Amino acid sequence: MTVDEKQLDQLRQTLQADDYRLDVDLAGERADVRxxxxxxxxxxxxxxxxxxxxxxxxxxxxxxxxxxxxxxVDGH
Structure with missing residues (x-):
């Protein structure tokens, strides 16, 4: 698994413009994204x-x- 850090940062910035935060946890071949x-x-x-x-x-x-x-909207 190779993360494209530049694209991930761009996606985070895009979401941040709408007041969202993107959290990513990687484990093996899975990704937990909130x-x-x-x-x-x-x-x-x-x-x-x-x-x-x-x-x-x-x-x-x-x-x-x-x-x-x-x-x-999934609730916490």
């Missing part, structure tokens, strides 16, 4: 989860199905 909303986050600004997984897969170097993705 998107956390700030107080000014726009709920409608996030793409559907399957699309986000497709976007993250090449950046994280894993298969989209190997990404466990948590959105703010």
């Amino acid at each position: 998107i956390v909303a700030g107080p000014d986050a726009c709920e409608e600004c996030l793409v559907p989860k399957p699309l986000m997984q497709q976007m993250l897969a090449p950046v994280l170097g894993v298969d989209p199905a190997s990404i466990d993705l948590t959105y703010p």
